[in-house]
Amino acid sequence: MPVDRVASALREEARATDERRLLVLAGEGDATREAAADALDAVDIDSRDVTYLGDSEGTPWERVQSARAGDLLGTTHGALVVDCHEACRPNALGRAVGAVDGGGLLVLCVPPLDSWPDRRDGFDETLAVPPFEVSEVAGNFRRRLVELLRAHPGIAVVDVGDGSVEPTVERDGLTDPAPRRPPDPPAVPDDPVFPAAVYERCRTDDQVSAVEALEALGDPGNAVVVEADRGRGKSSAAGLAAGALALAGRDVLVTAPGYPGAAEVFARAREVLVDAGSLASAPDESDPILLETARGRVRFEKPTAAAELPGDPDAVVVDEAAALPVRLLERFLDAPAAAFATTVHGYEGAGRGFSVRFRDRLDDGDFEVADVSMTDPIRYAAGDPVEVWAFRALLLDAGPAVDSLVEGADPADHGSIGYEAFEPEDLLADEHLLREVFGLLVAAHYRTEPSDLARLLDAPNVAVRALTHEGHVVSVALLAREGDLPADLRAHMYEGGRVRGNMIPDVLTSQLRDEAAGVPEGLRVLRIATHHAVRSRGLGSRLLSAIREEFADDADWLGTGYGATPELLRFWRANGFSTVHLSTTRNDASGEYSAVMLAPTSDAGRELADRHSRWLLDRVGAMLSDPLDDMDPDVVRAALRSVDAAPELGLSDWEWRLLVGTTGGAGIFDTSPRPLRRLTVRYLTDAGDETAGENADGEPSDPLLTPRQERLLVRKALQGRPWGAVAEELGFHSHGQCMRALGEATRPLVSRFGGPKVAAELERFE
Known part of the structure; x- marks a missing residue:
């Protein structure tokens, strides 16, 4: 059967069911691309509605390079051709699946299926972290992918070889579904606040319900949470509501991890404003991030900027909210009204941080909160086989074990907890185990994505360690080997070159000018996650302890790097890690300054950690008064308490007299800030009795100073903030009272x- 006949039959069935179908063309690169062109010529899809995702030039369709697959977010296409010959990128595959409309085709151009897992491509090169070679990368992710392509319904597989012989149809992909009755159009609600024309653009009852709930954003004090799987129209609903709010004279600030993710919001808002004849600027794409009416507007800012609520918006819409960390989301609680739209399952981020930790804080806050759940697909029919395949192949719907199976996990009961080293072969042989491991990482970390699945299964420098209870995963860590680099790579890094992976040696070498930092070998904790039902029992600490014991003779250090919060700093410090570096810029994704911490396991690792601890204390005063002058004082306190070193004060008699004069509340501090700055750093890093033990809030149990006094020292002595700003932030009645304090x-x-x-x-000042 020729390729065009297979494609035509798939297309006919896709249109009849409003589903998608997947056509796999296996063979050599040019042959598969030519077969894709023949297939799409045979079906009724306008070539302008076809997009090619890949790195080859000369195809007849609009091209998006595979590394820029994020540009597909918020777009829909009649057909997408995904070329996997140069690189099979799991994230790109997930984004492509979500961009195909109902009745459309997803076409995969891939190497011969039997040999594909054993080939190495551009994505494999990103997994070959030095000193490992690309030949050491496994092909487990693609092996599993091939098995699922050959097993799932709705997927046709055609072997086109090198194009010199007749293609062989391995599967026709037809499902022969029963006829479906077209759904009834959704009804406009009674007495809507938004114009009826806004609701007439809704395509499902779920979308009507979401837009109706979002009417509450017109009044301060309201928050709306919209949760849905991909393709349910949550971004469209947010856009329709944003346009209606702008028509009513509201200033709507929209944010998302990147503008492409919010493009659908602006497209739908633009339609509302154009329909009403109220778009002040030309209705084109000349300025896609700003829509204005005579009285209102819809505008976009990146999350870290939007969290400052620039321009005092009337309402904020946070799209793909689960992809943002809790600490950044909390800053939107100061908005007059806010909507949080998020994907339940998907590579955009489905972190448990949003669904548990942030929701608790949202519900405990001042907002009146409304929840909307959207389940009906809007781009294609429910039960779409391509969506079902993608969810399984990329584990988009993976989750941890159900709560009841792990609630008895007790780290003190060594008989009930097992320490496991999961090899890729173990995970491939047990789909249930793989889903629990990856599902726990997805549930706990906002940045876990399909590429991490491939990294877990194929990267030669990555290891998986876990704690289990009665066969179920309760805590898991993803570890990456770093360091042990040859001299030429260390020199390359020192001179400004990039070396894949090796994050901690890279930072210590390139930023801190320590060419020897890449000599010791270490294990960086990429991810660590504990089941939400058994958090705060010490399981994460138990897992780290077991890892440290296992690798005591096989690594010089354990390390970690993450967006620093007081809670995380205390966790890592309690497990023997010390701060050796603080980044001077905020991470765009987390909105936090990052901390790098080490836990030495050998003399070489201890030497590395000791010298960087000393160097950090030598420079931290200057950092805090300049690039880190806006770092959260509680982060500063926890970070300095986590340094395994104490600076020499080196104060002269005169500087001590200045400090004594400051104790009387006089303005002597302003004449010479250096002595109190050095004294504050010494106090916060001192390992004296006052820091022994902690209370329930994680503060020292017998402190020399109160937390408020420490924050005052951080803000004024270390960060040099103006007296008025410090007094207002810390609740002092006046400038003078702040000075006396x-x-x-x-x-x-x-x-x-x-x-x-x-x-x-x-004594002279008693």
Whole structure:
């Protein structure tokens, strides 16, 4: 059967069911691309509605390079041709599946299926982290992919070889479904606040319900959470509501992890404004991130900028909210009204941080919260076989074990907890185990995506370790080997070159000018996650302890790098990790400054950690007064308490007299900030008795200073913030009261570190 006949039959069935179908063309690159062109010429899809995702030039369709697959977000196509010859990128595959409309075709051009898992491509090169070679990358992800392509309904497989012989049809992909009755059009709700024309653009009852709930954003004090799987029209609903709010004179601020993810919001908002004849600017794509009416507008900002609520918007719409960290989401709770639209299952991010931790804080806040769940697909019919295949192949719907199966996990009961090393072969042989491991990572981390599945199965430097309870995964860690680099690579990194992976050696070498940092070999904790039903029991710490014991003779250090929060800093510190670096720019995804921490396991690792701890203390005062002058003071406190070093004070007698003068509340601090800055750093890094033990809030149980006094020292002595700003932030009634409080906080420090000579000076001010 020729390829065009297979494609025509698939297309006919897809249109009849409003589903998608998948056509796999296996063979050599040019032959598969020519077969794709023949197939699409035979079906009734306008070539302008076909997009090619790949790296070959000269195809007859609009091209998107595979590395830029994110440009497909928010777009829909009649057909998408995905070329996997140069690189099979799991993230690109997921984005392509979601961009095909009902009745359309997804066409995969792939190498011969039997040999594809053993070939190495451009994506494999990204997994070959030095000193490993690309030949050491496994092909497990593609082996599993091939098995599922050959097993799932709705997928046709045609072997076109090198194009010199007649293609062989391995599967025709037809499902012979029963006829379906077209759904009734959704009805406009009674007495809507938004214009009826807005609701007439809705395509499902779910979308009507979502838009109706979003009417609440017209009044301050309301929040709406819209949750849905991909393809359910949540972004469209948000866009229709945003346009209606702008018509009513509201200023709507839209944010998402990237503008392409919010493009659908703006497309639908634009339609509303054009329909009403109220778009002040030309209705084209000249400025896609700003739509204005005579009284209202819809505008876009990146998440970290949007969290500052620039321009005092009337309402904020956060699209793909689960892809943002909790700490960044919390900042939107200061908006007058807010909507959080998010994907339940998908590579955009489905972190448990949103569905559990952030939702708790949202519900406990001042907003009146409404929830909307959207289940009806809007781009294609329910039960679409291509969606079912994609969810399984990329584990988009993977989740941890159900709560009842793990609730008895107790780290103190060594008989009920097992420590496991899961090899890729173990995970491939047990789909249930694979889904629990990956599902736990998805549920706990906003950045887990399909490419991480391939990394877990194929990367030669990655290892999986877990704790299990009665056969179910309760805590899991993804580990990456770094370091042990040859001299030429270390020199290349030192001179500004990039080396894949090796994040910690790279930072310590290129930014901190330590060419020897790549000599020791370490294990970086890429991800660590504990089942939400058994958090706060010490399972994560138990897992790290077991990892440290296992690799004590096989690595020089354990390390981690992450967006720093007080809670995370305390967790890692409690497990023996020390801060060696703080980034000077915020991470676009997390909105936090990052911390790099090490836990040495050998003399070489200890030497590395010790020198970088000392260097951090040498420079941290200057960093905090300049690039880190807006770092959260609680992050500063926790980060400095996590440093395994204490700076020499090196203060002169005169500087001690200045400090004693400051204790009286006089404005002496402003004349010479250096002494109190050094004293504050020494206090926060000191391992004295006052930091032994913690209370329920994670604060020292017997502190020398209160948390408020420490925040005052951080904001004023370390970060040099203006007196007025510090007084307002920390709740002092006046500039003068804030100055006196600084003196009161300084006195116990001078008394502790100043010695007998300073004690005599202090007595003069009793």
